[in-house]
Amino acid sequence: MAKILIVDDDDSVRQSVAMILRYARHEIVEAGDGRRGLHALEQDPAIDVVLCDVKMPQMDGIECLTRMLELRPDLPVIMISGHGNIETAVEATKRGAFDFIEKPLDQDRVLLSVRNAADRARLADETLNLRTGLADRWRICGDSPAIRALRSTIERIAPTDARVLITGENGTGKELVARNLHALSTRCGAAFVDVNCAAIPRELIESELFGHEKGAFTGADRSQTGRFEQADGGTLFLDEIGDMDLTAQAKVLRVLESGEVQRLGAARSQKVDVRVIAATNKNLEEEVGEGRFREDLLYRLNVIPMHLPPLRERRDDLPILLERFRTEVVAKYDLGTRRFRPEAIEALKALAWPGNIRELRNFVERLLLLAATDEIGAEDVGRLGNRKAATNDGDLLAIPTFEEFKAESERLYLQRKLEENDWNIKRTAEVLGMQRSNLYKKIDRYNLK
16 A cells, blocks of 8 residues: 655644545555645655645645655645635646645545555556666676767767667677667657567568568468567667678668568558667678678668677776676575675686677676685686686787787786696796796786686
8 A cells, every 4th residue: 555645734634534544554644734744755755645735824735736746756746625726726737736636525536536646656666667677787887998988979879860880799788789779769668679680580581570461471371560660669679680681681771761661462661760770790891892781781770880899808897797797696596695706806807708798697697606605716717617718819819908918928828837837836936037926926916726
């Protein structure tokens, strides 16, 4: 049941309304004037509905209504008055009142209005929780310069209808960016429809995108709405568009140029209002050169290019991502207080992560589920990961800065020399021509095991 605030300077009215609502199992808070009512609302965020008298000393009900809605714009406020007239009711409605009830109060009328107001408050809370949950789910984590620039671009571009082409390796978060662009756009109230072009068989892609009429081809026993129609008024996300065959590309281009889509087997086309966001892990300019992608479609899609850096180019974001994934996994499996020790974080930062953010998320889940204790250490990373740090030329040459390259090369070199000397620190230092104290510092720095 709901928590109801009753604001009325007449004790008998306030008590009789409270008795009616308590009988219906509502929780009641009372205030004898507008100022006390405002104070009660400020002190108790759990109040769901307010019943407020119009005529009160010090602060009348209309002013109280206005001040309450300034505090909580979505709060349902029911106005009650023994001097009801059309002008007062209209004024209260203009100020945002949920309902207006005249005295003497009818019990059924009060209960119905409170129930409707409580339902609206509950739905508003559920909607807010849903939006907050979705916003958190699709939040872009990180504080590296590349990610800050990415978020800034999204904020500038999202409110427009400009087409966006998102590029980046697998697992870098291309869908995440597309969903942020939709959520911050004027289309956020409409559908976000995603299509993985690489996952749909070549012979079905056109039917999937454009729909078909019954009997359009063998097996078409009913009509089907295509993804363009489903996204009408909203956003269509064409993921892995570099894998779409040339015939389907030509038809997508025609839809982008005309704003019309024609189902397979249909006699005529129909208008659609769709913002298209595309993504690929391929170099589409090279694909154009090889004749596998239409140049004119590339120009249509690539109005705003956005490139996502791989995880190896934003290693400083890894602790933020780890905490995000740790929180999610701990809550999902009720794992209590499991956390990563600093040396585990350093060990994770040293890995190559060819699968990027997606691989990291899966690996974090594995570590938290299979580690023997609540404290995840570097030994757990090595034991459960079956992974090696970047060791080949390709991995080293992919390191973005010279300083990072030097550090990674030094770490690999010292690891190899320590292993060759069976982790005898004295002998390894002699072979390297290095003081033991310096070698110990480097072992600690690189978390060598």
